[in-house]
Amino acid sequence: MKTFFIDEENVGLKVLESYKLFCDQRVLVFTKNLAAKKLCKRYLFHCIDxxxxGSNQADFYIVACLSRLLSQMSDKQIASHTFILASNDCSLISAFKQQCNLFKGxxxxxxxxxxAKTKPVDVKASEIVLDDLAYKIISYLDTPRYFDxxxxxxxxxxxxxxxxAVTNLINQKKIERSPLAKRKWQKVLVN
Structure with a gap:
């Protein structure tokens, strides 16, 4: 037997739609979303709302329901059962694991x-934006001015x-603070 605990508020409706109910499964969906409730009704999921x-209230309720379910089952039932959590919330995952480990589930x-993987950045596109922005900043600094x-x-x-852009210009030594007024910026004069 499998029991799914789906934190719909965390994983979203698209993930919920991907689950299908089989005769040896129980799907508990924790949500206050009306569209998710309708989907639960259509798929015969148990909607718990x-x-x-408030913040983390669904998470607390998921752990409470898991605890209640585990405490009502015999050791033999727990051994033949799988508890599945669908969530990306690290705190909820930690509490869920701890509760299952406590009952040896x-x-x-x-x-x-x-x-999270770092996405490759199109360097040329970002350089064009920064160059255009840098050009505007340098043009603005014909005389020492404030950055407001x-x-x-x-x-x-x-x-x-x-x-x-400002940091890049400073590192490239194209702009600097004015020696007369430290809060003002100016172009670096080339000798």
Whole structure:
């Protein structure tokens, strides 16, 4: 027998749609989402939504339901049962494992998000953006000036893009702080 505990608030509706119910399975879906509730009704899943609304409340309820289920089963039933958690929440996964280990239950964790991998960056595209942004910044600094939010907004870039461009210009020794006013920036004059 298998019992699935699906943290729909964490894994989403698409993952929920991928599960199918077989006669030796019980699927418990923890959600307050109306679309998920309709899907549960259509797929004959048990929709559990009577927990308090708030941060981690579904997680606490999942662990409570698992504990109650484990405490009501005999050792023989637990040995022939698999408890499956579908979630990406590390704290919930840890509590779920601890509870299963406490009762010597077999468990499986199904993480639905792939492990974060660094995406290859198109270097040429990012260089073009930074070069254009860098050119605008250097053009602005004909005379020593302050970097204020109005200037950054006029460039149409995010704060992080602006900071990255300024840092690159500093590292390339194209801009520097003004020796007369430390809060102002200026172009580096080439001799």
């Amino acid at each position: 009577d927990y308090t609304t 077999h468990f499986v964790i199904e993480k639905t998000k792939p492990i 939010t109005k200037f950054q907004q006029s460039l149409g870039c995010t704060q992080s893009e602006f900071t990255r």
